[in-house]
Amino acid sequence: MSSIVSIQKLTKTYANGFSALKGVDLEIREGEILALLGPNGAGKTTLISIICGISVPTSGTVLVGGHDVVQEFRKTRALIGLVPQELTTDQFETVWNTVTFSRGVHGAKSNPALIEQILKDLTLWDKRNAKLRELSGGMKRRVLIAKALAHEPRILFLDEPTAGVDVELRRGMWAAIGRLRETGVTVILTTHYIEEAEEMADRIGVISGGELLLVEEKRALMQKLGRKQLRLELKEPLESLPPTLAALGLTLADGGRGLVHEYGNGAGEGRIGAVLAAIEAEGLSISDVATRQSSLEDIFVSLVGERP
Amino acid sequence: MNIEAIKAIYFFEMARMKRTLLQSVISPVITTSLYFIVFGTAIGSRINEVGGVSYGAFITPGLIMLTLLSQCIGNASIGIYFPKFTGTIYEILSAPVSMAEIVIGYVGAAATKGLIVGLIILATASLFVDLTIAHPLIMLMFMVLTAVTFSLFGFIIGIWADNFEQLNLVPMLVVPPLTFLGGSFYSIDMLPPFWQAVSHLNPVLYLVSGFRWSFYEIADVNPLISLAMIAVFLTLCLSVLAWIFKTGYRLRK
Numbered sequence: 001m002s003s004i005v006s007i008q009k010l011t012k013t014y015a016n017g018f019s020a021l022k023g024v025d026l027e028i029r030e031g032e033i034l035a036l037l038g039p040n041g042a043g044k045t046t047l048i049s050i051i052c053g054i055s056v057p058t059s060g061t062v063l064v065g066g067h068d069v070v071q072e073f074r075k076t077r078a079l080i081g082l083v084p085q086e087l088t089t090d091q092f093e094t095v096w097n098t099v100t101f102s103r104g105v106h107g108a109k110s111n112p113a114l115i116e117q118i119l120k121d122l123t124l125w126d127k128r129n130a131k132l133r134e135l136s137g138g139m140k141r142r143v144l145i146a147k148a149l150a151h152e153p154r155i156l157f158l159d160e161p162t163a164g165v166d167v168e169l170r171r172g173m174w175a176a177i178g179r180l181r182e183t184g185v186t187v188i189l190t191t192h193y194i195e196e197a198e199e200m201a202d203r204i205g206v207i208s209g210g211e212l213l214l215v216e217e218k219r220a221l222m223q224k225l226g227r228k229q230l231r232l233e234l235k236e237p238l239e240s241l242p243p244t245l246a247a248l249g250l251t252l253a254d255g256g257r258g259l260v261h262e263y264g265n266g267a268g269e270g271r272i273g274a275v276l277a278a279i280e281a282e283g284l285s286i287s288d289v290a291t292r293q294s295s296l297e298d299i300f301v302s303l304v305g306e307r308p
Numbered sequence: 309m310n311i312e313a314i315k316a317i318y319f320f321e322m323a324r325m326k327r328t329l330l331q332s333v334i335s336p337v338i339t340t341s342l343y344f345i346v347f348g349t350a351i352g353s354r355i356n357e358v359g360g361v362s363y364g365a366f367i368t369p370g371l372i373m374l375t376l377l378s379q380c381i382g383n384a385s386i387g388i389y390f391p392k393f394t395g396t397i398y399e400i401l402s403a404p405v406s407m408a409e410i411v412i413g414y415v416g417a418a419a420t421k422g423l424i425v426g427l428i429i430l431a432t433a434s435l436f437v438d439l440t441i442a443h444p445l446i447m448l449m450f451m452v453l454t455a456v457t458f459s460l461f462g463f464i465i466g467i468w469a470d471n472f473e474q475l476n477l478v479p480m481l482v483v484p485p486l487t488f489l490g491g492s493f494y495s496i497d498m499l500p501p502f503w504q505a506v507s508h509l510n511p512v513l514y515l516v517s518g519f520r521w522s523f524y525e526i527a528d529v530n531p532l533i534s535l536a537m538i539a540v541f542l543t544l545c546l547s548v549l550a551w552i553f554k555t556g557y558r559l560r561k
């Protein structure tokens with residue numbers, strides 16, 4: 001697979017001396033959905049701003065479609081659409097004008113039919129003649145998406161697209177992003193909602209403190225770092241763990257009321273039968289069974305939490 | 309050249325300014341009319357003539373310049389300051405446009421509106437006094453050059469300003485005194501020699517003088533020197549802008 005964005009040894013030090021990116025290397029594949037996760041101040045917006053041309057890199061290179069973002073900015077920026085994190089809008093403009101402006105300023109010939117389609121897809125058509133200040137926050141967010149799509153970009157950056165958007169609308173946006181991907185658009189999104197990354201992304205990148213901690217296929221990541229847990233509720237609490245069960249790696253929980261078997265990371269799945277048989281052999285009776293799989297959130301917290 | 313982008317910025321700005329055209333025309337029209345009533349009619353009736361033209365006619369070029377300068381500086385500075393202030397500038401910074409194209413769009417629109425308002429003032433003036441324009445083309449050329457130069461100047465102020473006070477500082481506090489002291493209402497040879505010398509440090513003197521020459525062929529300084537001074541100021545503004553673009557001053561972090 002070819003990279004549509006290629007970032008090498010990228011650093012960014014702001015004018016006040018703060019080092020927001022400390023040597024980031026990242027290859028973004030054409031047509032994928034990449035989710036960037038990271039706590040507040042991790043450097044997500046900084047990274048996006050450099051790729052889009054709003055900030056200048058301190059050192060390192062960024063190529064978009066094989067072109068350098070500083071030297072060949074006309075080629076790279078024409079490929080990119082950006083939905084910024086902040087709800088910044090021309091309050092006194094109409095929806096139609098602001099979206100049409102976006103297409104023009106990217107150097108594309110006017111195409112009212114396309115703008116109409118985009119507004120309809122984002123359920124903004126009824127509001128086309130409304131001034132932006134008359135819209136709700138969620139509608140403004142969609143206007144920003146419409147603006148980013150107006151010049152038919154090949155790469156779409158969404159900096160926290162669903163912040164402040166209600167659940168139903170969020171689902172609608174995910175669906176819209178899914179449709180975009182089908183047309184071959186590469187999507188990079190940052191988010192604090194881990195379920196969003198879990199649901200949409202092909203790959204997950206985790207940024208913290210200006211460093212990219214990892215980039216992985218979502219499935220591989222969950223498999224590699226995900227833990228599973230089998231939890232058995234006992235009818236009668238145990239004083240201590242019988243040696244046969246301790247030998248299988250079980251632990252006692254809830255003051256002797258629960259038995260816990262941890263597996264996952266590709267190990268321990270085969271022992272569930274043995275665990276159940278050993279419990280049977282000890283003559284213990286079970287009142288309830290539960291399994292739990294660690295989420296991306298657990299993985300994320302443990303990754304970021306490991307950092308000093 | 310990204311012509312589509314220049315067009316987009318230019319027409320976006322023109323649309324924005326069209327919404328405020330009425331208020332930006334009404335106030336200078338009223339002010340100018342008041343000047344004519346007070347200076348042209350009330351006081352002018354005692355001054356008779358300056359350099360062979362009636363006092364009302366004499367002050368007309370200066371009044372047009374005053375409006376043109378404040379309009380161009382005001383429009384261009386707010387045009388770029390406002391997106392900076394609201395954050396919508398992200399779109400222009402991430403668009404495939406060069407800084408030169410951004411300037412052409414914004415400055416072109418501000419200069420256009422300044423010229424429109426300037427011509428409206430000219431029309432207003434013609435209601436009060438008999439105007440003769442000896443060199444209409446040169447007059448237009450002075451107006452266009454002044455409009456472009458001071459729109460560039462306004463654009464620089466808009467990039468530099470961090471708050472609305474700074475934004476208004478130059479148009480409110482610098483332009484009117486320079487215009488009043490720049491020979492708009494008198495010929496500077498009415499002044500004592502020392503103040504004549506000081507007046508020559510005022511860039512607006514050259515604008516008003518050259519502009520007035522295109523009307524009545526009377527001037528405080530040689531019109532060619534006026535032209536040269538505008539060229540100097542234009543070059544100065546372009547150099548500052550070139551530096552701003554090279555360093556990304558106050559635009560790209």
Ligand SMILES: Nc1ncnc2c1ncn2[C@@H]1O[C@H](COP(=O)(O)OP(=O)(O)OP(=O)(O)O)[C@@H](O)[C@H]1O
Binds near residue numbers: 018020
């Ligand atoms: N213009 C600036 N000058 C100085 N420091 C800045 C500037 N912009 C951002 N920073 C700092 O750089 C760091 C990274 O900021 P950035 O906006 O990239 O974080 P983020 O990952 O997008 O966070 P969030 O999830 O809160 O949006 C922060 O510590 C921030 O304070």
Ligand SMILES: [Mg+2]
Binds near residue numbers: 044046
């Ligand atoms: Mg951010």
